[in-house]
Amino acid sequence: MNKDSVEYLSPEQWTQWHTELLQSTVNRAFSRVPFYKERMRQVGVGPDDIGSVDDIARLPFTTRDDLSDNYPYGLFSVPLRDIVRIHALRSGHANPVARGLTVQDLRKRTQLTARFFKTSGVGADDIVQICLDPGMALHGQDLKEGAENLGALVIPPDPVSTFTRLRIMTDFKTTVLVTTPSYGRHLFEIFRERNMPLAALNLKTVILIGETLTPETRMIFEKELDVETRAAYGIFEASGPSMAYECPCKCGLHIAMDHVIPEIVDPRSGETLPEGQPGELVITTVTARANPLIRFRTGDVTSISRQVCECGRTTWRMNPVESRCDNLLTVRGVKISAGQMKKLIADRTGGSELPFLIVLHKWKHLTQIEILLSIDETIFTGSLPQLHRWIRRSEEIFQEAIGISCRIRPVEFDSIEPCLQDGKFAVDQRVFEAGC
């Protein structure tokens, strides 16, 4: 059995393996993480109740709020001395989210990312260029390590201009580009505008992550640039950017079921939904040592097929994410919450919770964030130059915190009030600006 053959297990083998992995994960979480023990106790379930993988539905859910509430060590299931890396993620709460990794966790994550690259046709002879916003830096690091593990030459994400990235792409003859669909389109829009010859590109594959890859965007890459495209899906909190990825058949994303057990549930009731029905993707990690996740609610709405793929892999396939069922906004692969924005604004105003509305614009295929901020006399004291300085500095601070650039526009509260109903904090203008 080679190391990749795990993707070809029979349904019976998957059930048996998942049952064993789930039992050991639940055992470990119950005995070593007080949070999980208490949650299981609340719903009247314990490790002895997990007789098969089907009993997973009896376990309580874990949410992003839980991860933040248990910062910094609350969800670790190994002693700190066994942890060799900690990733801290922004959250919409007072606390960030901390995820620890043991040596074993790091190795497995790198092997998984290398397997995803290999399935995407990437090898030791490739030159892999990763172009991601700073808000996706953790994905960028995983991708870098996975591609290096294959022996490929890697150009990791750097804070350079789009034109410089294109220049690097042509000068170093990049063969594989990893980026988001919107930034990928933006990149090649600039390429065309500068009248750079198609022959200057040596690209053979574009791997698109962080956002849903639409058939239209796929066609543009494949027909106009004559490259192969692959989509992948992942979340920071679990297995990184290669939790699910396309095979050459490109008919859904194969979920790395040797690392996670996926479920689809009704976002409102939490009930498990039948195969093929769209609902919220819920993930249980089965190989994570430092930070096991039990029934983690991703907030992403998709559906799953359990049919064997034409490629022969038996791992279930998820369809592209249709939407979100929580109050998180995803912009260029970066998640933004209302709570995070409120906190950033309050930090800048000395505690004032100024009303705001996020407006998403489209510019050359790239989503731009505009924050309409209802300022008061604590910010605008009558001096316009002073107000402009405050805005520019706030934009810099917000960009650093969110991981993507944004613009702030001061407005009257009356102009945004109608859009702020039912906890809404963002409006999407992109569909009206598609031709821009």
Ligand SMILES: [Zn+2]
């Ligand atoms: Zn396949």
